[in-house]
Amino acid sequence: AALQKFSVYDGKWVAAPVNVHSVNWLWINKAVMDKIGGTEPKTFDDLIALLDKAKAAGVIPLALGGQNWQEATMFDSIVLSTGGPEFYKKAFNDLDEESLKSETMKKSFDNLAKIIQYVDPNFSGRDWNLATAMVIKGDALVQVMGDWAKGEFVAAKKTPDTDFLCYRFPGTDGSVIYNSDMFGMFNVPDDRKAAQVALATATLSKSFQSAFNVV
Structure with missing residues (x-):
């Protein structure tokens, strides 16, 4: 429906x-995660702390392609994490002006500004699959991307829980942001x-x- x-x-x-794609996922290189002693981030603050650990270890914390849709996809997860599902629906589905101008939305943008500091200098214009490849190779710790990223890991003959980890974006457990190609x-x-x-x-x-x- x-x-x-x-x-x-x-x-x-x-x-x-x-299809129906599920969007709010974190993809993590397990070897890098083990090396830095990281654990699954349950909150947005946990995620920032994890990215700090990667940065301190000399690994690119966040693999991102600087293209509008990739940044918008990540922002979707951040808004859901920051405000919860009812806020997300009011803001993005109903275009409720009060929600769009709220402190919660401002905090979502602040969280986007925080997380964007963990990308490498060459992120601008990068295709999504090249960002996924950075995680596959261990050049970067994490990517925020929809479930289609799994195809890249499988094509590279990588095994879930052995070579890579996949978690819901912190703070969005129990919710699914979806899209569909048509x-x-x-x-x-x-x-x-x-x-x-x-x-x-x-x-x-x-x-x-x-x-x-x-x-």
Whole structure:
């Protein structure tokens, strides 16, 4: 039902959803974590303390690609962590002006300003998968990224709990920020509609959905 808000218009399907991604995750290199004596951060302050340990050990604390969507994705987790799920929904789903102008939102921006200090000087414009590679190689301790990052670890033949750790962003346990990739279908001439139906049918087939989402 939640996805239909984005894919159904005027009672008709206008987009074919490919997946549902869970976004509020931390990805951590286990060898680096063990080396610095780190433990799972349960609060935002715990996360800052963990990043400080990495910095003191000479490891890049936070692998980030300086692109709008990556920073917005991280900010999503920070807002949920800072204000909780009801505040998040009021601010971002309902665009409630009082919430958007609140001290809680200001604190969320302050927390973003804190965490951004732990990136390396070359972060600007970096693609997300290159940031994931920094964690895979042990050049960086942690990345804040959606569940699609797991595909990079698996492709690099890394094993969960042995080579890498995955935790909910601190303070967001029990909540899921989600997004969905969709193929939008525009009103096209009749001679192109069969191709649209073929794409939508393939996208929504169980075999494709399973194969795509496992990867």
